Amino acid sequence: MSHALIADLGGTNARFALVPIHQFEPLEVKVLPCKNYETFFDAAADYVDHCSVDLKDIDAVVLAIAGPVNQDVIRFTNNPWHFTREEVQNYFGVDKQVALLNDFDAIGHCLEVLPETDKVVLGDVSQVDPTAASWVIGAGTGLGVACIVPQDNGPNIVLPGEGGHVDLSTCNEVEDDIIVFLRKRHKRVSAERVLSGMGLENIYEALAARHGIEKRLSAPEIGEALKAGNDPIAKATLEQFFVFLGRVIGNLVLSVEARGGVYIAGGIVPRYLKEILCSGFREAMQDKGRMKEFVSPIPTFVVMSEYPGLMGCACYASYLVSKA
Template sequence: MSHALIADLGGTNARFALAAINDYQPKEVRVLPCKDYESFFDAAADYVSQCSVDMAAIDAVVLAIAGPVNQAVIRFSNNDWQFTRAQIEEFFGAGKAVALLNDFDAVGHCLVVLGNDELEQLGEPSTVDPSAPCWVIGAGTGLGVACVVPQAQGPAIVLPGEGGHIDLSTCNAQEDAIVTFLRERHHRVSAERVLSGMGLENIYEALAHQQGLKKRLSAPEIGAALARGDDPIATATLEQFFVFLGRVVGDFVLAVESRGGVYIAGGIVPRYLEQIKQSGFRKAMEDKGRMRDFVAPIPTFVVTSEYPGLMGCAHYATYLVNQA
């Protein structure tokens, strides 16, 4: 049986797996902390040494990478790994189809193979046009964004970019105060400065500052405080996070009329499904003045699949092998 080796390489963790060609469910998934390995190749060698399929049976290698992939030397946005395509091809051996995708390219490619039970709709139900463009966006170590354009034949065209680094807009006094606080530290405040693990920490610190407190919690500490329910600043932080997410999503919808929907992945939002449903996310998304009626019909979903990036890599690997 023909297989692909697939990996979703983020700023914090590298997720490796195998997938049989024409089967999009990743198998033998291992999540390896990036900090434990000096390079991608050290992590890959560790995985290959323990997987059940011999490399001779691997026909494709598809890597999803947290950073731009159209560079001579591929560097990650949030860790120190780097490599070239030639080094990847040499490491895995000749005769294998190789594809290097942006991490949110991979999420975009997973949409056609996700089951309905792997999507949770936010807001009132609205119609999805499967032939229309859609957005995928997700906050984790950083903020990933990609636009997906379905095709009648072959894989979707995924338009990658670094949309997480767009300028952050504000719409009320509290948001103005948060951005002013962060501007003193960073000068320019991008969306990723508030929509990421670091972003949760930044929002918390800024809200504490408004109360005269000098206090910053790590993202795991904020998560623990939310679980306990004993920290009003943590609760307000998560709410503001969702409002900022709604504002950014609405801006992307204005840029491309995404009647195919907006799909929210990443490591943060799926943990807080009930909270985002009760939050001001949709109101903020639709808060576009005279363009509200343009944005309001666009459906939004949280991707609840555990490994959407790996599923997208598996789908793209199947395309590579079948077209060969």
């Protein structure tokens, strides 16, 4: 049986998997710490040596990379790995179909095959237009954003960009105070400064300062405080996080009318599904003044799949082999 080797490569971990061509559920998933390997190729060799399929039976290799892939040399921010497309092709073999995707490109392709059971609706609107554009956004270590344009024949078109670094706007005095606090440190405050793991920490510290408290918790510590239920600043931090997320998504919808829906991935929101369902997220998203009626019909979903990037790689691998 023909297989694809797929991988989601971050700065900290490299997730490898196998998938039969034209199937999309990742198999034999292994999460390898990048720090344990001098190069990507060392990690790949370790995975291939221990998986159930020989390299000769792999017809496609699709890598999702947390960063720009349109460079001559692809480098990683948090580890010393680097390689070129040519090196990847030569390593796996010139007879293999090889593709390098940005990590949110991969999530964009995942939408083509994502089961309905892996989508949770936020708000009262759930009707999508499958022919219309959609947005994917995800907060984790950073904030990723991609615009997806569906195609009748062939893979989705994923429009590249760095939407996580747009300017952050505010709509009330509390948000003004958060921005003023963060501006003293960062000068310019982007959406990623509040919509990421670091962003949770920033919001917490800024809200504490409003109460005359000098305190910063790490993102895991904020999570523990939320579980304990004894820290009102942590609770307010998560609520403000969801409100900022709604404001940013509303701005995306004003830029491109995403009647195909907005899909929220990343490591943070799925972890707090119950909390976002009860939050001011949708109200903030729709808080666009005269344009409220334009934004309100757009459906929003949380992507609950454990490996959406790998699923997107699997989908793209099928296109590669089909056109070969």
